[in-house]
Amino acid sequence: MDPSAPAPSPAPATGDRQRRRPRRGPAGIAQIPWRRLTNPYRPIEILTADQVETIHRASLRILAEIGLEVLGDRALDAFARAGARVDRLTRNVRLDPAQVEELVALAPSEFRLHARNPERDVVFGGNNLVFAAVAGPAFVTDLDRGRRPGNFKDFVDYVRIVGALDVLHQEGGGPLEPNDLPVPTRHLDQYRTFAVELDKTWHCWGTGAPMVDDALEIVSILHGMDRDALARKPALMTVINTNSPLRLDGPMSDGLIEMALHGQPVVGTPFTLAGAMSPISLAGAIAQQNAEALFMVCLAQIVRPRAPMIYGAFTSNVDMRTGSPAFGTPESVKSQFASGQMARRYGLPWRSSNATASPVVDAQAAYEAEMAVWGAVMGGVNLLYQGAGWLEGGLTASYEKLILDAEILQMMAEVLQPMVVDEASLGFDALAEVGPGGHFFGSAHTLERYETAFYTPILSDWRNFETWHADGGLTATQRANGIWKRLLAEAVPPALDPGITEALDGFVTRRKREILPTG
Amino acid sequence: MDPSAPAPSPAPATGDRQRRRPRRGPAGIAQIPWRRLTNPYRPIEILTADQVETIHRASLRILAEIGLEVLGDRALDAFARAGARVDRLTRNVRLDPAQVEELVALAPSEFRLHARNPERDVVFGGNNLVFAAVAGPAFVTDLDRGRRPGNFKDFVDYVRIVGALDVLHQEGGGPLEPNDLPVPTRHLDQYRTFAVELDKTWHCWGTGAPMVDDALEIVSILHGMDRDALARKPALMTVINTNSPLRLDGPMSDGLIEMALHGQPVVGTPFTLAGAMSPISLAGAIAQQNAEALFMVCLAQIVRPRAPMIYGAFTSNVDMRTGSPAFGTPESVKSQFASGQMARRYGLPWRSSNATASPVVDAQAAYEAEMAVWGAVMGGVNLLYQGAGWLEGGLTASYEKLILDAEILQMMAEVLQPMVVDEASLGFDALAEVGPGGHFFGSAHTLERYETAFYTPILSDWRNFETWHADGGLTATQRANGIWKRLLAEAVPPALDPGITEALDGFVTRRKREILPTG
DSSP, X not given: OOOOSOOOOOOOTTOOGGGGOOSSSTTXXXXXXXXXXXXXXXXXXXXXXXXXXXHHHHHHHIIIIIOEEEOOXXXXXXXXXXXXXXXXXXXXXXXXXXXXXXXXXXXXXXXXXXXXXXGGOEEEETTEEEEBOOOOOSEEEETTTEEEEOOHHHHHHHHHHHHHOTTOOBOOSOSSOOTTSOHHHXXXXXXXXXXXXXXXXXXXXXXXXXXXXXXXXXXXXXXXXXXXXXXXXXXXXEEEEXXXXXXXXXXXXXXXXXXXXXTOOEEEEOOOEETTTBOSSHHHHHHHHHHHHHHHHHHHHHHSTTOOEEEEOOOEEEOTTTOOEEXXXXXXXXXXXXXXXXXXXXXXXXXXXXXXXXXXXXXXXXXXXXXXXXHHHHXXXXXXXXXXXXXXXXXXXXXXXXHHHHHHHXXXXXXXXXXXXXXXXXXXXXXXXXXXXXXXTTSHHHHTTTTTXXXXXXSOOOSOHHHHHHTTOOOHHHHHHHHHHHHHHHOOOOOOOHHHHHHHHHHHHHHHHHHSTTO | OOOOSOOOOOXXXXXXXXXXXXXXXXXXXXXXXXXXXXXXXXXXXXXXXXXXXXXXHHHHHIIIIIOEEEOOHHHHHHHHHTTOEEETXXXXXXXXXXXXXXXXXXXXXXXXXXXXXXXXXXXXXXXXXXXXXXXXOXXXXXXXXXXXEOOHHHHHHHHHXXXXXXXXXXOOSOSSOOTTSOHHHHHHHHHHHHHHHOSSBOBOOOSSHHHHHHHHHHHHHHHTOOHHHHHHSOOOBEEEEOOSSSEEOHHHHHHHHHHHHTTOOEEEEOOOEETTTBOSSHHHHHHHHHHHHHHHXXXXXXXXXXXXXXXXXOOEXXXXXXXXXXXXXXXXXXXXXXXXXXXXXXXXXXXXEOOOOOSSSXXXXXXXXXXXXXXXXXXXXXXXXXXXXXXXXXXXEEHHHHHHHHHHHHHHHHHTSOOOOSHHHHTHHHHHHHOTTOOSXXXXXXXXXXXXXXXXOSSOOOSOHHHHHHTTOOOHHHHHHHHHHHHHHHOOOOOOOHXXXXXXHHHHHHXXXXXXXXX
């Protein structure tokens, strides 16, 4: 029976932390300024050391005795050249345990990805933590216009807000599909948008070598580096998925090879939904995920030893009543803990996701996102992919969910900051001065610190019920609607040398003509 | 660029996990059955061992050099008899470090609280985890009737749902205030409700000895134990708050003494909102919390050595712009991690809370609740007080929030279950049988496990957008409205010997006549 509704005296009238942190002028949304994050906490472990080894051995057995089906000829050739057991007829590739261990050991445990603004570089591995935005949805939604197919106007708007949200370290490869653009050249418009609108790192498409090559060219122009320099200073990234179970398709394997050849990092992510694309028991799903992830790491190392790779983990479960994928579930959290342990066993940076199956931006979307974010961060994740904006199991990018997730990520970033314990922060003199039954609002100790002591939310409403109600009684989702509009209205693309913009446009125009000569 | 919206084949048509777990007939809500929980994970630590000792020493210094103001004469007498430095004029009590350490060491590190149904006993301390329901709100709200003052009809309904939700181990002491009942006898109607409607443990009011004595009498009747037996098998619990900073009021100290005298456990909880009732810097707030919590533990041990105590932690922060308390904040999470470390330093069970400042059951209520629950559980909490139902900084008990939190707690309970790693769960044969590009829906490995493999939610909606939309497009909060109504409609109070009911009623009637003879 705690004293509910304490009504302390009001704060000093001048207290307004927002003014301390303007990012885009006085009308701007208060945000935590851009910063790289490290996770100070010891990762949560669900597996014993013995269980990690058991799963490791099970994965090696899968690779040695079942193998993967590889649809791309370049990949088959590469594996064959490296001495793997390749059956050209069935396209089956099996790897001996010793070879897997040898190849995986080549992959770097930490690497830097270079942004066009060096302050926006990100580091993967160790206890570094990178938040990336949503990628891949076919639809887009907001409270005003409802759910609709993705289109280029929304694509650009969404990318601008991703650029404006300082807590997002990285763009994820296209927040929504611009369905109104011609498919063969769509990626060029997307890459140009990333290059011009963002000074953060971004992902290209990994579906085939041409998609990667066009991105490499754009990044080369943007950074003023040739391919050799780019290989030494990677600046491009992509996600490669296996078609679980145990299949690596042609475009994906070609894309992986092209990235690895040029020394650009790949997030090799199996799509292991337990009960559908992998065994229903989590240990089996993790063993399969581990086998497929290691297989992709091996291919990259065959192509280019020490090519940077991230261990992608996406294991969740399906709803066995409907076959629908479920996210932010207890099973996905346990898989996150286990995946982190497996990735660390190999010294590989680890990727997980902020996912929800909710069809709407509501309490479920929030609690599933929190489950996913906490599971990832407590598990020691290095790349939180799909970090903000994902809705409906990844079918839809939501503007309001983007803001909701940005608040969740900002709060998590603050949880990772150390607690200062020293003479001043212990505040003995302040407590002695205030004494029993007093309050700290007016004490010098408070006045010296009140502007910076606490996290200032962008979305949370902490006013009392009457004030909140009198001000329209908006839910968090409704408030998020106002916030993304302000961010979009105030977004200013980071400055770019006009010569570079011109070169980019020249390349895009030329490539479009090559791809669609009759267009 | 993960493959979004995978569309696996439908599950076996007979798959319906709900039917496996009926709790209240075929129309009932699927729930995880009652079970006690232990937390298998190593608690997250934000403080180094040195920092823990620094805070410990700062707390001892507070108790030795500033002391607490104690408004109750019984407490002053007890401290004086025990050799503390007591100033009768200022009611200031100071404790020497050696005495604090000696007294705190007496408190048990683990104890059991007995329910009238022995299967509902709960254990505090070690890695045990107990979820308790909301307690204390003045208001009650639901989507149909809106926000209104607490009343006895809602009190009983709410307690019934708390009883029906198997994930809640314990009632917290009154989910809302029955403002329509006379103040002097209100507690008797509350206790009777708990005794009759619940077979779980519950909390009494700690505001004065008579409140405690009436509860002791009711528990004695309910358990058929006299006071001595009750002291050996504690069955009653309460929360005692300091009036932070550094004040222990008369009713609270009397209640604490009465509970301790009878060997019943007390959750001694300082109300340290950083920036208002404690220093604005978290280290200072924790040092003060620690001093006040240890002070209450000392008082209990003076009254009855080895009296069971729980280290209560409620440190959060205020919004410095408005003075409003904020909950589920990054600062409160960091305080949770630190509080757990302090409690474990003394070998005391630790209590934290599931709190939110949101004025409405929306995404904010969900993400603040998740922050609080994850912060507590990852910090190794033993008692998650206010575990379900709390809204608006504790001013209001919400029916829909109760269901939302029950889902959050059920998911967390599942996260704590071990991952089985053995030959069968690794599923090598299933993977070999399904092979590259297949799916697992029809495999024997799946069919043997699909009914129990995954958590079945009570609130989450995982259907696709079209199906969800066609079915009314309800948000999680709207769905929660339907769920609590079904739970309430189907709730059946656990059987109770009519002789006990009669004895309870006789006692309540007699006490009401004594307290309000003219009534």
